[in-house]
Amino acid sequence: MTLIALLKADAERQFHYAGRKVDKVTLGALLKVCLSPRFLPVFLFRSGSWCASHHLRPLGKFLSLVNFLVFGLEIGLDCPIGPGLYFPHTSGTVIGARRIGANAVIYHNVTLGAKIPDLSYDPELRPEIGDGAFLGAGCKILGGITLGNDVTVGANSVVLKSVPSGCLVGGIPAKVIRQMEV
Numbered sequence: 136m137t138l139i140a141l142l143k144a145d146a147e148r149q150f151h152y153a154g155r156k157v158d159k160v161t162l163g164a165l166l167k168v169c170l171s172p173r174f175l176p177v178f179l180f181r182s183g184s185w186c187a188s189h190h191l192r193p194l195g196k197f198l199s200l201v202n203f204l205v206f207g208l209e210i211g212l213d214c215p216i217g218p219g220l221y222f223p224h225t226s227g228t229v230i231g232a233r234r235i236g237a238n239a240v241i242y243h244n245v246t247l248g249a250k251i252p253d254l255s256y257d258p259e260l261r262p263e264i265g266d267g268a269f270l271g272a273g274c275k276i277l278g279g280i281t282l283g284n285d286v287t288v289g290a291n292s293v294v295l296k297s298v299p300s301g302c303l304v305g306g307i308p309a310k311v312i313r314q315m316e317v
Contacts, residue, residue, distance in 0.1 A: 136218060138185045139165075144218030145177045148238065152221055176206045176225045180216075187212040207243075213256055217266065224272075232276075233258040236266035236284065244273040250295075265300060274309075285315070 136144070143160040146168045150157045157164065168174045179202040187195030195212050202208045207226040210216075214230055217237030222228070224243035231248035235241075247270075249260040262276045265283045271290035276282065283300030292309040303313040 138181060141181055141218050142178060144237075145181070145220050146174065148219040148221045149174050149177075152223070152240075172206070173222060173224075176202055176208045176222055177220050179206075180208070180210050180220075184210075184212055184214075184216075211256060231256070231261055233261040233263040233279075235264040236268065238266055239264060239268045239270070241268075241270045242272040242274075242290075245270050246275045246277070248277060250278040262294075 142165055146160045146165050147157060149168055149171065169178050179198050183195040183198030183202070186192065186198065199210065199212055202210065208222070208228050210230040214232050214235065216235040216239065219238035221240045223240070227244040228241065229246045229248060230241070247262055247264065249257070251260065253260050259279050261279060263281045264276070265286060267285040268282060269287040270276070271288055271292065273291040274288045274294065276288065276294040278295060280294065280297040282294070282298045283302070285301050286298050287303045288294055288309065289303070289305030289312070291307070292305045293307045294304060294309040296308070298304050298311065301315040302311045303315065304310060305312050
């Protein structure tokens with residue numbers, strides 16, 4: 136997807152959670168939503184990631200730094216995230232996943248990353264998150280594990296093992312609370 140297409144998909148998701156029905160996100164609507172403190176971090180991440188993958192990595196790192204300093208959101212530039220990303224709140228969030236699928240909702244103080252220090256960003260040490268993930272406030276998802284599609288992680292849970300699609304997990308360590316039909 137192009138940068139604009141990703142941002143439009145993200146904006147559609149933003150409007151969905153704001154209770155606004157929008158048939159098509161125009162460029163004007165996209166520019167206007169960039170003023171929202173819930174959308175500007177997504178814009179900064181997408182722009183930084185685009186820069187990093189188009190031989191403008193120093194600019195990408197700068198945009199990532201702005202996101203960290205202003206919104207408390209740290210996202211690895213090499214972490215691919217599908218369209219429809221939504222952050223209700225960003226403060227204290229660290230995202231160093233292998234990959235995050237489409238339509239992810241990620242609350243504040245969430246950590247996705249390796250179990251051990253990994254400055255080289257080895258994807259095998261990091262979690263992969265499927266489509267439709269809902270990550271509750273303060274949850275931690277650590278290690279080279281996989282969360283399937285439509286997984287909900289309860290607030291403050293610590294996920295250390297892979298989770299199949301359609302599950303609600305919670306606790307420390309997280310366990311499946313309910314399997315939903317996918």
